[in-house]
Amino acid sequence: MFLYIYVGFTYIENTYKTQLDKKYMQEVFTIKTELSTLIKEKKEAVLLLSLSVSENDKVKKLLKEQHFTSIDLEQFSTKLKKYSSLHNVWFQILSNEGISLYRSWTSKHGDSVLLARADIAQLLHRPRVISPISVGKYDLTFKSIVPIFDKNHFIGLVETIAKFNSISKKLQMMHWDNYLLVDPRYKQQLHVPKDRFIHSYYIAASSDEHNTLKKMLRTQLDVVINAHTYKIVNNMLVSIYTLKDVKSKDMAYFVLAKNLDCINTADIENQRKAQIAIAFVVFIAIALLLYYIYSINYKRFIEKQQKILQERVAQKTKELEEKSQTLKYHAEHDILTGLPNRLLFLDRLKEAIKHAYRYKERVTVLFLDLDRFKEINDTYGHETGDKLLQLVTKRLLEASREEDTVARLGGDEFTLILRNVSQNDILKVVKKIMDAMQEPFVINNVKHYTTFSIGISSYPEDGISHDTLLRNADIAMYKAKENGKNNYHFYNSEMTQKILERVELEKELHKALENKEFKAYYQPKVDAKHHKVIGLEALIRWQHPDKGIIYPDSFIPFAEEIGLIGEIDNYMMRMSMNDLLEWQKQSLECGRLSINLSARQLASKHYISELQNTLQEIGLDPQSLEIEITETHIMDNPQHAMQILKQIRSLGISISIDDFGTGYSSLSYLKKLPVTKLKIDKSFVDELPDDKDDVAIVKAIISLAKNLNLDIIAEGVENKEQVEFLVQEGCYDIQGYYFSKPLSKEECRKFLATF
8 A cells, every 4th residue: 555655656746747847848948949039030130220221322322432420320220219129229331441430329430440350351351241149349249241332342331230138028028037148258358347247147138127037146057057958946947048159159148037936837736636636536445445355355356446447547548538639629720610720721731732742733722811800890899700700611611622621810811722623623612602701691680791802822833832822822812802802813923023012112202201302393273364373282293213203193092001191291281381481482473372181181180280380380371371172081071071171271271172073072061161162173174165064064063152152263174165164154263284284393483473
């Protein structure tokens, strides 16, 4: 009996310690993998910053002219600190002779770094990109050095330096306290305060706000520094992640420590308790059986007990196997829908690609995204959203084939793997899925309608890796959404090119704002009866340094999409107001300046204050300003629009409804709106005076304006017959090519001076 207790206790404790060891090893493996990824990502981020700065025209100009005050990257560092996790980033620009022309951390420049920096001397001899982690004079840092060329001529280097602080903070967010310690062999090299050392190890970064870990390191540093697997010290799980230098020698050590209370070992503890309980039950049973054997029949009892124990062991083994299968299932399947999750989907896709490669077959990936799901989820709640996803899953399974893999990647994104199918077979599956989505989904007696936007990519023509296939199917899905949703689209390489073009356009738009490439053009408005200028409409043009004049239709929609339209609107408003004020001071007859009000400005909470501040700063009389807004923008949210327009009108600014007659405004709203003018749309003017319908519409708009005591103006007027008809009907104010096309600032000044 005592032997049973000893063996049972030893077995339970060994099992418990083994499971704890596996748990701690998994925790350490996970954080080291995450740390390795963070270091790799930051190295890449620092390299990208160097590459970006190396392409900057101002940097190249600095290197060619060596004009020390011509560049300032401190604002760039500040923006990085504000909008990213890169809080400690510095830049240095070096000439091709090793002269430091710019340092973002000091005003010092013009000195040679060749004696202090052997790596710079080597790069000047053989220019190339390097991105090391190294110990310098003051710290352990990420460095990225990129050569700069001008017309294939090497002119210098850009160096980006970053510290480890952001990585230390991210580790802390994962509940891992940490110290980054530099190897003692660098102690003489580092010129830093003594309190930055623990023994002979320099502290390069730390997340330890309360010095708990630091106190432990002062007494047990030798134990910790050798914890390459892990150690348990002061109720903390401690491990070391070693950074190597270019010669593969130890350079620095991340000391990683996690409080054991933050590690969930409940399952292990429960299993230990269960084993103790079972052992105790078995112990009692054995004691009773021994008594029975002693008193009745020893041999028969032993045989019977062995059978009972075998059955129990078999039962427990079966239960453990079932639990293991359950855990495996949950790890690979989506809990809500029961479909394979991303992990299992990618595993099956990899296997499908291997099989297709071996047998020269095709694998097709369908990337499906629900249309309007966010709208339904936000309106009716997550419970309805979850139920909808379950009903969608049921239809998706019914519409797909048994051999297909249907998976849910997360949110409202689903995927299908189709093996060895022709394009016709693909289309059949897609059509069946889309047909299945036509009927409404009834949830709590409410009908909900949703469809799929489907992107399609195939191995090998659209990619040979699982990552590429999934990414290209995703790109094709977004193309399907752009084409009106409830649609499908096959991937092609042009999509990737279009994405690259969009990235380049975004970069150029930011550069255009920075370089003030946007210009205001002005189209005069003329009183045709009295032959005088009554106003100017401000229109935006992009003066591209390579492509020349670019019209707004080519970039304004994209600027709205990426959220840059606000800065462009404010820039244009300020520019056109300054031009008007300049002409007024020259005693030129300008009339009112018309500025178009965008949907973004109408929805902005800050537009009125921005408008007031701009008027005050420039010193322009509000009565010299007219705001133009389309019917469509008003009717998107008429109550809000009415409130904003009343505030604009209260400032003394006139309001004109642009493109009148093409929208869907009602007369009841028109009567309530604080507008002062209606603009007849060009589409009604083009066929005047020959088209009877246009004649009738224009007469009706002019009559309506007079009855509502509103001014009236016609746009798009291009010939004498149109002018004569409009003037005859009482519309004297004219805008169009008959009098003038949109003019640059200088052209407009000459027009005003001579008209």
